[in-house]
Amino acid sequence: MAETLGDVLVRLRRKRGWTQQQVADAYCNATGSVTKDAREVGRWERGTRIPVPFARCHLAAVFGVPVGLLDRAAAHSRSARDQAQEALPQRDSDALTLNPADMGAIHTALTGGLVRKPPRHVDPALIPYFQAQLLGHYEADMMLGPLSLLDTVEAQCRLIGNLIDQADGSTRRLLAEVGVSYATFAAWLHLDAGHPATALPWHDVAQEMAHRSHNHEAVACALVDRAMARTDQGSGAAVIDLCDAALMDDAHLSAEVLVFALQQKAHGASLIGSRKEVDELLDRASRAIGQVDAEIWGTACLRTPNYVEVQRATCYGRLGLAAEANELWEQIIPIAPSKSRRDTAVWSARQAVASAALRDPERAVDLARHAAKVALETGSARTVRELSSVATAMRPWQAERIGQDLAEVLAPIGRGAPHG
Template identity: 65%
Template sequence: MSRSSRRAEQDELRARMRAAGMSHDEIAVEFARRYGYRPRAAHRHAHGWSQVQAAGHINSHAAQVGLDPRGAAPMDGPRLSELENWPLPNNRRRPTPQLLALLAEVYGTNIHNLIDLDDREHMPPADMLVITTTRQDARPTPPTGSPVNLALPAAPCFSPTAPCVQSGRGHGAARGLRLDGPAGSMEWVDALGRRGFTLLAGSAVVAGLAGAGRARHVDPALISYFDGQLQGHYHADMLLGAGALIGTVASQYEVITQLLDAADGSTRRGLAKVGSSFAAFAAWLWLDAGDAVAAMRCHDAALELAHRCGERDAVACALVDRAMAFTDLGNAAAVIDLCQAALGDARQLAPEVQVFALQQQAHGASLRGDRRQVDLLLDQAGRLVEHVEVEEYGTACRRTDGYVEVQRATCYGRLGLADDADRLWQQIIPAAPASARRDVGVWSARHAVAAARQGEPERAVDLTRQASALAVETGSARARRELAAVAAAMAPWRAHPLGQELADVLTPFTTDETGREHG
């Protein structure tokens, strides 16, 4: 059958099915059965769109919801063809959960209807974790009823010129490199993923709570339950990264906020405390993903709940968390003011909280170019770390070997003290445990910047190669963004053979073509 004849047949069949009251989902099933289409192609044909027409709808929808602020319209027919046919040979563009969320909105279907057995058998575990925890009946409609939706960014945040920054809670979140490695090499896909993560990670407990209405009695045991969940999320973040966790953390936060007002006395205060920690962790995940605006909204929620729980440590932590976002924005005054407010009555604070505030204030000092203040603050933090027995607020000051020196090396790099930063990185990186490979990728990129500034381009390229390999292996968006700073620091050698060697190393992060290993 010729292509024109098949199209005419499909048009006639589609019209009959629509006239019979059948949905696009039902039409897609029939088209897949009759014509052997894969799910994503079947849903496109169910609407009667060519690949070029569907690409236009995708780009239009992305622009309408603010995911393509520069009007780049990155989807086209060939790209969509690869996404529809993956994982067949020579189709390297993998449909990630973020992109599937966009297609589900455009096609008016559920994310589960867009994947088949071949997809499931070839997708990375992190992607399948998100997809399999999605409610089967979820539709592309933003959730309602939550005071603050931690899973939705206020606006996409893509700034190729944003400064490299560091945040104490998660050892650092830098910005600068386009987030186009995963999800089909489109700048707005990561923003879409953040917008759709609440859909992708809806949990049974959220659905049950929403369906049953407000509980009459809130068991105090839920406080320790959610705290245990949060501790697990801290560990999972090292294994999966921010993208796989944002929706889950946001969904559980919604449960906590629904329980909070129904609880009484100490139970309400305990839920407010753990809810504040959930919101703060969601903020860190957004910072890790490079979206300081979304992180600010989470910080607002964390600060409100910290005040409601009535604990000085929780309020201080929430202030420092907010200072982290201002560090990403390069606002030294705000960072310092917030940290000083947190330390207003330092003797009443737990050592963990003091360390957290001091190290973040040091980052503020580095933004002002004050090396003396950086050292004073970090020396004070270093003396307190040994007094931290348990990390109650997830600051990572005990989980991270050499926590204070990591902050010092990062501050020195920001200050342009290449020799001092290089010396510290040479001590920190070899001593890092195997579980810290994602952080080592970030640190190696920062070390490469220091080497370049020392006039050692060969060593900078070697370190970049190490950082690049770890970024691919771990899927770390932070490491990828740090690699942009390496490219800038190596600018004097751009015309040199070493410059071409560096460009080759960075190719996976600077071209549209991305492989499955980058997911």
């Protein structure tokens, strides 16, 4: 039987040999609060009061456990009515479906709306701390995949949201800038894990933080990140409109953000079938990328070798230009660094589709085999989705031995050659 949140808190406290007052003291040290005492901890343990998401985030930090553990226990503890009003979305291996009421409750929780505190001093030194942490998360994501990082990134983003509400002046705005990067990264992790519904509230958080930062580049980045999600939905017009909004003041954008917006708009152009616009946008992005000297907004334009040509190959594949896409992948994939293995798996799956279109099924299966191995190791739903396209492209050979080989390759990830 699943534990209630009270049961979990009692177990964690006893494991540390703490009293309820020691838990309260540790919680107050973590949050700067002076309002918690042993009586409140006792209410949490008895289940007469459920800690709100902000409190669960800090309790998880106090005990050194994933916040998801406490969130799931909280969901088990409360009534269905309480869940609709307070709970964060619970994550499992399947994509989630949320109604508008759920989305509003999630957004309230994510933005710290359930907790209001008077302003207090927030040390500006926290800003470089969070920035350094985020750079480490980017590196880890490339090697581990989304499932290993979701709880950590979400918890830190919620903490930043609370600090924004407590800070003043320039510190508040700089924290909001950092928060944009965390929120958009959280959205990306949800997308890569195959949970598009739970990515949307994080995009909303990013938009709010961007506007609170008073930084037009933050707003532009949040718009382009939302356009990325719309690309996954196949909505070319939405992608183009969002990127055009980000580019409205392009003369005042840094080279990094300009490249980010141009390449994403190219994806929108590929969705509506315009190769000419794809090439024009990516050629412009290619000229601008040489002027990028740092990734302030974490756009991956420097972390990903051949960044613009990766986008071009992807767009060409979407446009059905198999020969052109395959030629680019042949140049890109062999020189990709080992730490980019998950990205390389996605690219290999895309090249496999091109190989099948070029009537080279053996090469397609070899590429799919590599991609499937990495998909299993990292839990990347993005790679699995690309491999589904390989199965479709290989339909002409599904009755042959090579088609059976592909089915064996894809079976462990729950994909196979389509029937009919």
